[in-house]
Amino acid sequence: MTQQIQITKSQNLKEKPEVAGIPFGSYFTDHMFLMDYSAEMGWHDARIVPYAPFEISPSSQVLHYGQSVFEGLKAYNVDGEVILFRPDENFKRLNRSLERMSMPKVDEEFALDALYELLKIEHDWVPDGEGQSLYVRPFVFANEPYLGVRPAKSYRMMIVLSPVAGYYGAQLNPTSIYVEDDYVRAVRGGVGEAKFAGNYASSYAAQQKANDLGYEQVLWLDGVHQEYIEEVGSMNIFFVRDGELITPQLNGSILPGITRKSLITLAEDLGYTVREERIHISDVEKGIKDGSISEVFGAGTAAVVAPVGIMNIHGTDYRVNNNEIGKVTQELYDNLTGIQTKKQEDKHGWVYDVTATVK
Amino acid sequence: MTQQIQITKSQNLKEKPEVAGIPFGSYFTDHMFLMDYSAEMGWHDARIVPYAPFEISPSSQVLHYGQSVFEGLKAYNVDGEVILFRPDENFKRLNRSLERMSMPKVDEEFALDALYELLKIEHDWVPDGEGQSLYVRPFVFANEPYLGVRPAKSYRMMIVLSPVAGYYGAQLNPTSIYVEDDYVRAVRGGVGEAKFAGNYASSYAAQQKANDLGYEQVLWLDGVHQEYIEEVGSMNIFFVRDGELITPQLNGSILPGITRKSLITLAEDLGYTVREERIHISDVEKGIKDGSISEVFGAGTAAVVAPVGIMNIHGTDYRVNNNEIGKVTQELYDNLTGIQTKKQEDKHGWVYDVTATVK
Known part of the structure; x- marks a missing residue:
């Protein structure tokens, strides 16, 4: 069942960049992982090769x-x-996304092994600066050269690695968000809960509109009523309300974030009550006005936790927690990054020590 | 403003296939058109080169x-x-799609000139069998090697050509459609009206479900109420009701088909009343039951006109026009293909004679 991974080392290793200065996802390591799928052979030809452009057919279905x-x-x-x-959790979600998009699933354990192998080769690339990390991007796309509209019969999986500084720089600064009333990201029955490439391109017009209006991120409302909160930018969202945490319940159109899931567990560990609810935008507006909502933050892999300082709701700007980082937000950020950097106890077995396994 | 098109001819011309036997979109001609876009240079480097795989970065944004x-x-x-x-009309719609997806527009006249140049070189590839044609596929994709979530700064436009038989074979046979109650294709505020690549991958799960249940195509309902008819498979849909034609009105989530638009004009020319309406699925069910709806057909470039013989609505199979091709459907098909093949007068100037222009 498990494949051998063929390894071809690069003969021209790149210079390691000053990570603090490079934009997110713009610089890549020396090697990448690939494997191919065909209806006849299943997943095959797993290999690690020098990071380089590859050939694609003009009629490749992904295009x-x-x-x-x-x-x-x-x-x-x-x-x-x-x-x-x-x-x-990432490889489990990858398989759920693949299934939703009518694509062949991968062996989760093998995929994780492949990532370990790649990281073993590239371990010098994992930066150790504050907030820095090596971003890991597994992806799978259809590459059959065929223009019929039906699921492809051949696919490629790849993993590329990119050294990154904190997504919003080293500082945890409050962000501003614009509640979008016209554009819709996803609707129940659609593909919103899959980490589907097209969900991101579909969000650009709204993102641009928010930026043009002077806000950093979009807050998406549900596709049916355009009244219930879904997610913000490419993160999940949390509110601190009367000392409790609330976040939109997973409903098929929201991305089931791993940071979201981890924060829920962590917050409960810290003694907070966490509620997953259907959250009406008017209730958020009221809560911010009357002070019952004291903090708002986004949660995602790239930013980990992103405090929200300004929220524009139906044309009115609201300041949240005086546009400063809230106590609960900071506490959750410190605890999560604490676990991620082994400064705090990892009581749920979330941390995987790659070096220990592959040395 | 207008670029020169650099032409590099292939030294190894392919054998022309027996078009009747090849699946739609699986065989390509000897040459293709490309041009590139960068923020600094705009669209540039327009060229016609041998049809061949090309290099793409592993971090190319389209992937x-x-x-x-x-x-x-x-x-x-x-x-x-x-x-x-x-x-x-295709290049106009391409620009509308590009705009919706935050991509740079192309010069419509130049794009059409480029297609003419390509067809001039490939004119031997345009098949003359009944129902056969050379399918033209212009497409534009982001190719900046960057993982930040924002519109790309570099793009490629390509045109490839594929000789095709009729989409459903040479015969105009009635198709069967399944009205989808769970999966949703698009919603107002989303990207349904753009000819966006991801709209097609997003439809596969529903298409597979319909096929598994024994139907050829999916009929999509609206994303908000899941009650109003949107489109069928990758076609628009028409009904003949009491001798009039009705079709769903364009609402932002339906693809504005060029065949749809042409059929509306053509039907009016033929003396029919055409109504663009919001159409409730229950009204269609009633209409088929009481006989007021006598014909149903899909309309799109690939199939031109596709009569619907069986419609499954909420679990019940309905036969339309005794599962035979209706009189109006056949009349519209004959007239539209008549204009397309110059057997009938082209009073709206729809037919562009490439040969006359480029000889």
Whole structure:
């Protein structure tokens, strides 16, 4: 069942960049992982090769019909050890996304092994600066050269690695969000809960509109009523209300974030009550006005936790927690990054020590 | 403003296939058109080169975030002349799709000139069999090697050509459709009206479900109420009701088909009343039961007109027009293909004679 991974080492290793200065996802390591799928052979030809452009057919289905999904996680350098945070969850979600998009699933354990092999080769690339990490991007796309509209018969899975600084820089600064009333990201019955490539391109017009209006992120409302909160930018969202945490319940159109899931567990560990609810935008507006909502933050792999300082709701700007980082937000950020960097006890077995396994 | 098109001819021309036997979109001609876009240079480096795989970066944005749109039209061989049907409409729609997906627009006239140049080189490839044509596929995708979630700064436009038989074979046979109650294709505020690559991958699960249940195509209901008719498979839909034609009104989530638009004009020319309405699925069910709806057909570039013989609504199979091709359907098909093949007068200037222009 498990394949051998063929390894071809690069003969021209790149210079390691100053990570603090490079934009997110713009610089890549020396090697990448690939494997191919065909209806006849299943997943095959697993290999690690030098990071380089590859050939694609002009009629490759991904270019025409967008059959493509991805994952994102981070490898941390903790005192020279390479660790991952809940990578099993990423490969589980990858398979759920693949299934939703009518694509062939991968062997989750093998995929994780492949990532370990790749990280073993690239361990020098995992930066150790504050907030820095090696961003891991597994993705799968249709590459059959065929223009008929139906699921492809051949696919490629790849993993590429990119050293990154904190998504919003090193500082945890409050962000501003614009509640979008016209554009819709996803609707129940659609593909919103899959980490489907096209969900991101579909969000650009609204993102641009928010930026043009002077806000950093979009807050999406549900596709049916355009009244219930879904997610913000490419993160999940949390509110601190009367000392409790609330976040939109997973409903088929919201991405089931691994940071979201982890924060729920962590907050409960810290003694908070966490409620997953259907949240009406008017209730948020009221809550911010009357002070019952004291903090708002986004949660995602790239940013980990992103405090929200300004929220524009139906044309009115509301300041949240005086546009400062809230106590609960900071506490959750410190605790989650604490676990991710082995400064705090990992009582749920979330941290995977790559170095220990592959040395 | 207008670029020169650099031409590199293939040294190894392929054998022309027996078009009747090849699946739709699986065989391509000797050459293709490309041009590139960068923020600094705009669209540049327009060229016609041998059809071949090309290099793409592993971090090319189209693979990760799905920023890609396309068009589809057909070149016909009429007594040795190469003609196109309303290609100006395709490039207009391409620009609308590009705009919706935050991608740079192309010069419509230049794009059409480029297609003419390509067809001039490939005119031997336009088949002359009954129902056969050379399918033209313009497409544009993001190719910046960058994983940040924002519109790309570099793009490629390509045109590839594929000789095709009729989409459903040479015969105009009635198809069966399944009214989808759970999966949703698009919703107002989303990207349903763009010819966006991801809209097609998003439809696969429902298409597979319909096929597994024994139906050829999916009929999509609206994303808000899941009650109003949107489109069928990758076609628009028409009903003949009390001798009039009705079709769903364009609402932002339905693809504005060029065949749809042409059939509306053509039907009016033939003396029919055409109504663009919001159509409730229950009214269709009633209409089929009481006989007021006498014909149903899909309309799209690939199939032109596709009669519907069986419709499954909420679990019940309904036969339309005794599962035979209706009189109005046949009349519209004959008239539209008559214009497309110059057997009938082209009073709206829909037919573009490529040969006359480029000889």
